[in-house]
Amino acid sequence: MSTSSLSEDGRTGKAGPAFDFGVASGRRGASTLALAAAGLLVGGIALALYWAPEDADQGFSQKIFYLHVPVALTAYASFAWAAWKAFRLLSTRDSRYDLESYTAVHMGVIFGLLTLVTGSIWAKISWGHWWSWGERQLVLFLIVFLFYSAYFMLRYSTEPGPRRERNSAVYALFGVALIPVSFLAVRIAGTILHPTVFTHEGANLPWEMFLAFCVCLAGMLSLAGSLYLAELAGKRADVALRDLRELLA
């Protein structure tokens, strides 16, 4: 049987070794990115904790910024990537993008959960409580997170096939509209509690802090990329094995 006839999750019918579903290339890419992520994160966290100056207002607790903000931006990037893949699916009808969009949402939800947890820890020490319902930035991020968490319910409520792929893609694409709203909320709202570091005039922090932040952000994005590729390779292998089992049954 040709590869194309097995393409429930989007392998194209291009010539190539049978059952090569991008697993090997994904593994190589994941390894490279994982190495980059390890180096950048260790370096970035070391810079943040031992080199970057302490914040005049918040003191040592501001060090959570180097973890919390890159994690949040990585969650947004994952959701945006999922939307891009969903758009590609809808425009090309190539079901390969379905698995890619699904994996990106998966990553986004993991990083989203980490954003909420690290943000709550930071809120507790800075504001004295774990959560503030009055803060639009927090509530909107929670809405984005819950919206994408519901993606899995939608996905698994329909049978595998083109209908599920289209529904999931439309949902992932629709959700991306919430990202700019969530991102800009703190700026539009002019809130009191949640700090605004990046404004339209640039980064509102010393260059040492900004450099440490950039290294942490690069590390976090590399980490998300490596996890995305590893997860995608695993999911593709899973599908390939299921197809193979059906063939042998």
Next chain:
Amino acid sequence: MTTAEKYVTAAYLVFLAALLLYVVIIALKVGRLEHELTDLARLAREKLGG
């Protein structure tokens, strides 16, 4: 250790724990895939009469 240091440590530990948990999940998944692949290879050999 000050209160601020405790909270910062907790935040970084949460991140590390999540990362380790993910690695464990991936390792379990790879183990399952390996097991399934071995099973399928045996099935293929039986089908081919090898």
